[in-house]
Amino acid sequence: MSNIRKAFENGKAFIPFITCGDPDLETTKACVREMVKNGATLVELGIPFSDPTAEGPVIQEANERALAGGVTTGRIFEMVKQLRQDVTVPMVFMTYANVVFSYGAERFVTACRETGMDGLILPDLPYEEKDEFLPVCREGGIDLISLIAPTSEDRIAMIAREAEGFLYIVSSLGVTGERREITTDLSSIVKTVRENTDIPCAIGFGISTPEQAEAMRKLADGVIVGSAIVRLVKEFGKNAPSEVGAYVRSMTERQP
Amino acid sequence: MMEAKKGRFGIHGGQYIPETLMNAVIELEEAYAHWKDDPDFNRELNDLLNEYAGRPSRLYYAEKMTKDLGGARIYLKREDLNHTGAHKINNVLGQALLAKKMGKTRLIAETGAGQHGVATATAAALMGMECVVFMGEEDTRRQALNVYRMRLLGAEVIPVKTGTATLKDAVSEAMREWTKRISDTHYCLGSVMGPHPFPTIVRDFQAVISKEIKAQMLEKEGRLPDAVIACVGGGSNAIGSFYHFIGDPSVRLIGCEAAGRGVDTFETAATIATGRLGIFHGMKSYFCQDDFGQIAPVYSISAGLDYPGVGPEHAHLHDTGRAEYVPVTDEEAVCAFEYLAKTEGIIPAIESAHAVAHAMKIAPGLAKDQIIVVTLSGRGDKDCASIAKYRGEDIHE
Numbered sequence: 001m002s003n004i005r006k007a008f009e010n011g012k013a014f015i016p017f018i019t020c021g022d023p024d025l026e027t028t029k030a031c032v033r034e035m036v037k038n039g040a041t042l043v044e045l046g047i048p049f050s051d052p053t054a055e056g057p058v059i060q061e062a063n064e065r066a067l068a069g070g071v072t073t074g075r076i077f078e079m080v081k082q083l084r085q086d087v088t089v090p091m092v093f094m095t096y097a098n099v100v101f102s103y104g105a106e107r108f109v110t111a112c113r114e115t116g117m118d119g120l121i122l123p124d125l126p127y128e129e130k131d132e133f134l135p136v137c138r139e140g141g142i143d144l145i146s147l148i149a150p151t152s153e154d155r156i157a158m159i160a161r162e163a164e165g166f167l168y169i170v171s172s173l174g175v176t177g178e179r180r181e182i183t184t185d186l187s188s189i190v191k192t193v194r195e196n197t198d199i200p201c202a203i204g205f206g207i208s209t210p211e212q213a214e215a216m217r218k219l220a221d222g223v224i225v226g227s228a229i230v231r232l233v234k235e236f237g238k239n240a241p242s243e244v245g246a247y248v249r250s251m252t253e254r255q256p
Numbered sequence: 257m258m259e260a261k262k263g264r265f266g267i268h269g270g271q272y273i274p275e276t277l278m279n280a281v282i283e284l285e286e287a288y289a290h291w292k293d294d295p296d297f298n299r300e301l302n303d304l305l306n307e308y309a310g311r312p313s314r315l316y317y318a319e320k321m322t323k324d325l326g327g328a329r330i331y332l333k334r335e336d337l338n339h340t341g342a343h344k345i346n347n348v349l350g351q352a353l354l355a356k357k358m359g360k361t362r363l364i365a366e367t368g369a370g371q372h373g374v375a376t377a378t379a380a381a382l383m384g385m386e387c388v389v390f391m392g393e394e395d396t397r398r399q400a401l402n403v404y405r406m407r408l409l410g411a412e413v414i415p416v417k418t419g420t421a422t423l424k425d426a427v428s429e430a431m432r433e434w435t436k437r438i439s440d441t442h443y444c445l446g447s448v449m450g451p452h453p454f455p456t457i458v459r460d461f462q463a464v465i466s467k468e469i470k471a472q473m474l475e476k477e478g479r480l481p482d483a484v485i486a487c488v489g490g491g492s493n494a495i496g497s498f499y500h501f502i503g504d505p506s507v508r509l510i511g512c513e514a515a516g517r518g519v520d521t522f523e524t525a526a527t528i529a530t531g532r533l534g535i536f537h538g539m540k541s542y543f544c545q546d547d548f549g550q551i552a553p554v555y556s557i558s559a560g561l562d563y564p565g566v567g568p569e570h571a572h573l574h575d576t577g578r579a580e581y582v583p584v585t586d587e588e589a590v591c592a593f594e595y596l597a598k599t600e601g602i603i604p605a606i607e608s609a610h611a612v613a614h615a616m617k618i619a620p621g622l623a624k625d626q627i628i629v630v631t632l633s634g635r636g637d638k639d640c641a642s643i644a645k646y647r648g649e650d651i652h653e
Contacts, residue, residue: 053428073548098549099549102549123275126273151275151280173437
């Protein structure tokens with residue numbers, strides 16, 4: 001069993017996202033430790049990209065700040081290595097295909113394995129193009145996470161059957177960012193997923209309040225929260241770790 | 257003819273887009289496959305191209321330029337004479353008609369210089385569709401006249417402030433908008449780029465340029481040209497100019513990239529000269545990028561060529577050596593802009609002036625019985641203020 005699946009074994013998973021290097025890698029590291037201390041069961045680390053086409057303004061700006069601060073893929077691997085001295089929950093990267101392609105897929109996956117990363121999410125790599133990276137990820141023991149969108153419809157079964165690690169269910173149309181309400185019929189998507197795989201599924205995009213998290217937990221195996229955390233990092237800068245920790249606690253403590 | 261795998265040109269192309277958009281591009285691919293050979297669709301499109309856009313465009317023998325340069329005979333393919341002033345209308349009328357057949361009521365588009373935005377706004381006005389155009393904020397300043405034209409035509413123009421606030425950011429924002437609203441909206445992409453099937457659809461709608469050049473050339477000269485020259489940003493007028501000559505090896509195909517202040521500086525947009533293989537905006541192709549795959553902030557005096565990538569079919573034509581790609585600097589393009597105005601009484605778009613500049617470079621070295629065709633992709637009225645500024649003259653009120 002992959003390390004990622006273990007994150008879903010004890011109740012529902014809470015999966016926070018953070019953009020690495022915003023405002024600097026020391027703050028990112030401290031935030032990750034706070035998130036884990038306060039109930040995160042899996043952590044999604046964003047490697048910034050200059051042109052993140054699936055992100056809303058909050059994460060776009062975080063990417064710009066991180067890149068302006070000089071963060072690189074290599075320095076992020078260094079940070080992961082240091083985190084792995086004490087952080088044991090599974091961690092996955094979320095970035096864009098060109099970041100991996102440019103680093104060299106094999107070199108990237110090798111570095112993932114050596115530093116202790118467990119998976120990779122690439123929002124611009126749909127089912128049709130996954131062969132670009134899947135063979136090398138499999139060889140390196142890194143789960144390539146698939147996404148399902150509200151528009152996936154007849155594609156859900158096909159994607160679910162070949163999914164690895166966990167399935168990332170995109171809650172709403174559009175890009176990442178907090179939303180007042182989520183109107184997609186998620187229960188029917190989850191039902192189709194369940195009919196086709198026993199891999200856990202987590203819902204992300206637009207979730208920011210404990211009430212939303214609770215509602216999503218009833219539907220799926222886990223909840224992913226990104227923009228709300230990134231916004232805290234923007235607001236509090238180097239002082240963000242304790243704020244992020246408190247926020248993660250507020251989102252996880254309703255857990256049954 | 258060269259798609260080995262679906263949506264691929266050699267190793268280039270593909271569909272590197274969010275899952276949210278996959279069914280939309282599949283729907284588009286199916287609709288295009290259904291309509292592209294439909295006689296009624298083609299009759300309707302041809303009527304629009306001929307009666308509304310003013311096709312076929314002229315193939316004009318530039319006699320004064322030919323004599324002045326003293327070498328090859330130079331012909332200009334006058335896409336600048338199309339309605340809306342550029343080749344962009346060829347593709348837009350095709351896509352807008354296709355979108356209508358698909359039941360879409362809203363067109364969104366990106367634009368650099370504003371020519372594609374103006375063409376899309378025009379087609380939307382004609383066909384009674386809603387229209388939203390994304391344009392880099394920097395470009396809305398450089399091309400204020402086109403912003404006004406789009407609004408006059410009833411489109412909403414959204415200035416994009418993210419990143420470098422130029423064409424690549426406008427493409428990103430249009431893609432984001434499409435993921436928000438798919439059911440009634442068609443993304444009318446303006447160049448031979450993005451995910452499959454766009455590079456193929458846009459090429460097919462622009463291929464009318466080379467189809468006409470071939471027929472006109474045979475009529476006027478009784479033979480094929482020795483070279484066809486066009487400017488390349490994403491590469492839509494260039495692929496349109498090349499397409500029907502790809503199978504004619506005697507015809508040199510030359511794409512002119514915007515070198516900005518030079519390919520040895522960071523202020524360039526010459527993708528094939530300075531870029532590397534990468535994955536961005538839905539396609540695998542060549543991109544200007546740094547060592548870690550971050551897309552480079554590119555620069556050119558031309559807002560229409562100011563893009564860090566190139567269409568996948570061009571990347572493939574470069575790989576196979578079938579087409580040549582050469583960099584042309586701002587200064588060379590501005591000189592060509594002025595030269596064509598004075599010599600032939602034609603003010604070309606600054607984008608097209610990049611192709612004119614290369615023709616000026618190679619024509620004198622060619623024999624007098626050789627023939628060059630230069631595609632004038634658009635007219636230059638929109639550029640007068642910024643070229644004046646480049647020359648140190650402020651003509652704004």
